[in-house]
Amino acid sequence: MLNLAANDECLSSYFVSIKGIALLTREEEEDLSRKIAQGDKSAMKRLIEANLRLVVRIARSMWNPSLSLIDLIQEGNIGLMKAAEKFDGTRKVKFSTYAAWWIRQSIGRSLVNTGRAIRLPHRKEELIRKVQAEKSIMSQVLDRQPTTREISTKLGITEKKLNDVLVFSERICGFESQVDQDKVDLLDYYEDYTYSPEKLFGDYIVKEQTSRLLSVLGERERKVINQRYEIGGRKRRSLKQMGGEMGLSPETVRHIEKKALGKMQTEAAKGYLCMTA
Structure with missing residues (x-):
C-alpha cells in the first residue's frame, strides 16, 4: 500500500505537505480547545492540521484495493473537523483518542454509502453489520448456519425485524447481469406480469x-x-x-x-x- 501511495502524485504531494506539521502536547490541545470554544478559527485550524496524519493512518487501515485512498482520507478529514468542533480539553483526554472515533465513523459511513446501490439509514446499516458479525460467530461456535430464531434471540430483536434486515443486506444486481456461463441475462428468467x-x-x-x-x-x-x-x-x-x-x-x-x-x-x-x- 505504501508503494501505491508513492506512485500516486496527488497522494505523494499530500503526504509531503502534512509530514512537517508539528504535533501537539496535551497542554497545547487543552489551550486550543478553550480558544475553539471562544470561536477562534485559527486555533481550530491548528488542531486539525496537527492530526492530519492520524486520519491517513486510520484511512489506510480501512482501505482496500477497490477504494480510492484519497477519498477515504477526505472523508476522514470531515470526521476530524467534527471532532475538533466538539472536543473538550478539560476532560483530560488526548485529542487523538477522541478524534479516532469520529474519523472512523465518517469513513465507515462513506464506505456504506458508496458500497450500496440503495442508500440505507445508518442505524439500519449498523444493525446489518451486527447481524452479519453475530451470524459468522455463531456459525463457528455451532459448526452450522444459525437459524433466524437463534440470531434474533442473541441480538434481542424480533424474527420479523431480522428477516427485514437480511432482505436489505442482499446484493442488488441489474436485469442485464449474466446468471450462467451461456451469457443468459437475469431478465430472461423473469416474466413481466405488470403488463400482459x-x-x-x-x-x-x-x-x-x-x-x-x-x-x-x-x-x-x-x-x-x-x-x-x-x-x-x-x-x-x-x-x-x-x-x-x-x-x-x-x-x-x-x-x-x-x-x-x-x-x-x-x-x-x-x-x-x-x-x-
Missing part, C-alpha cells in the same frame, strides 16, 4: 361474457348469483344470509341459485362460453 395484453384481453372477454349471461336472469336471480359467486367484487354470502336479507328460506334461495345457473348454462351453450355443471 393476453391477460387483459382474457379478463375483458370473461367480464363481457359474464355480463351477457347475467342479462338473461331476473333481478332476484342476478342478486343471488352475484352474492353467492362474489361477482363484481362482492363478498360471498351464505344461503342463510341471503335468505334473511331477501325474506326467504335458505332452501328457496338454493332453488333460485340452481334455476339461475341452469339458465346461464343454456345461454352459454349458444356459443358464448363453456360452463361445466
